[in-house]
Amino acid sequence: MKRRKFIQSASLTGLGVVSGAAIACKENTSEMPSEKNAVTTISPKTKIPMVIATWNVAKSTEKAWEVLQEGKSALDAIEQGCMVEEANAEGQSVGLGGLPDRDGNVTLDACVMNKEGNYGAVVCMQNIVHPISVARKVMENTPHVILAGKGAEAFAVSEGFKRENLLTEASKKAWEEWKKTSKYKPIINIENHDTIGMLAIDKNGDISGGCTTSGLAYKMAGRVGDSPIIGSGLFIDNEVGGATATGLGEEVLKTVGSFLIVELMRQGKSPQEACEEAIGRIVKKSPNFEDFQVGYIAVNKKGETGAYSIHDGFYTTTYQNDKNESKKPDFYNKK
Numbered sequence: 001m002k003r004r005k006f007i008q009s010a011s012l013t014g015l016g017v018v019s020g021a022a023i024a025c026k027e028n029t030s031e032m033p034s035e036k037n038a039v040t041t042i043s044p045k046t047k048i049p050m051v052i053a054t055w056n057v058a059k060s061t062e063k064a065w066e067v068l069q070e071g072k073s074a075l076d077a078i079e080q081g082c083m084v085e086e087a088n089a090e091g092q093s094v095g096l097g098g099l100p101d102r103d104g105n106v107t108l109d110a111c112v113m114n115k116e117g118n119y120g121a122v123v124c125m126q127n128i129v130h131p132i133s134v135a136r137k138v139m140e141n142t143p144h145v146i147l148a149g150k151g152a153e154a155f156a157v158s159e160g161f162k163r164e165n166l167l168t169e170a171s172k173k174a175w176e177e178w179k180k181t182s183k184y185k186p187i188i189n190i191e192n193h194d195t196i197g198m199l200a201i202d203k204n205g206d207i208s209g210g211c212t213t214s215g216l217a218y219k220m221a222g223r224v225g226d227s228p229i230i231g232s233g234l235f236i237d238n239e240v241g242g243a244t245a246t247g248l249g250e251e252v253l254k255t256v257g258s259f260l261i262v263e264l265m266r267q268g269k270s271p272q273e274a275c276e277e278a279i280g281r282i283v284k285k286s287p288n289f290e291d292f293q294v295g296y297i298a299v300n301k302k303g304e305t306g307a308y309s310i311h312d313g314f315y316t317t318t319y320q321n322d323k324n325e326s327k328k329p330d331f332y333n334k335k
């Protein structure tokens, strides 16, 4: 095996690059002198385990990281990481305290996808704080992949989840204020924090993902966005990588954005190139792209990440190599 290829596959399997290099030298002694230099310049750090999420959600990625450090699965990390933000009453775009629809009802969308390509989702579900966990139960305990509305809520209760009022005083006030004009306009970068899309790779190198949201503020009753829809708000293929989205769900749905990104990575694009192409697809098809935001994040099997959005103001949080970092990705609309 050629050395460069070997190093690639070493990081693919999560082997430390330094030990990989040592084995490579043994295999091909004629390459040893130049390889010595190469070994000293390559970081010994592996890129996994790791977790990446949309927006500034350091507490969520920290929780996910802790779970990964315990040797648990990427799916466990995703669920527990997302739960942190769902329970945060101050966040007005996910779980408890989410901004309601036009009628004042908080309706939640969420999904998970695991290393086997299994998927579970709840859409337009009310009164349950942790839709991400209910989505996981749909995947694991039912013969279906999506449960909606009252059915999803009844299923959650049958699984032991408690009904709670999700409309906080702050979100109720915001809705009452909105009702004065009732002007519906998707807001770009709402409160610098939005749908939580999360991708993780565990110590075994297996990938899972999750996505959870209260959807667009003041949406029509019954509206479902991209976040709980496989291929749009989230897609995982454990052989290739994963992708997830935030922003105007209608646009992500029309271009099946997360599936597109994973398929582009399968064809050899880096996560960054794939995210940029998926944003490019939306921009090309939607002449009014200046009026809405979409942001994508992606990770490949090696733990390399990418992120891109239409407009400035999108953030990501990555916990990798012992560092929990907020990053500001590049974006399309530089005008």
Ligand code: ASP
Residues within 6 Å of the ligand: 194, 195, 213, 214, 215, 216, 224, 225, 226, 227, 245, 246, 247, 248, 249, 250
């Ligand atoms: N993508 C979500 C939706 O369309 C909302 C968001 O991320 O802002 O429901």
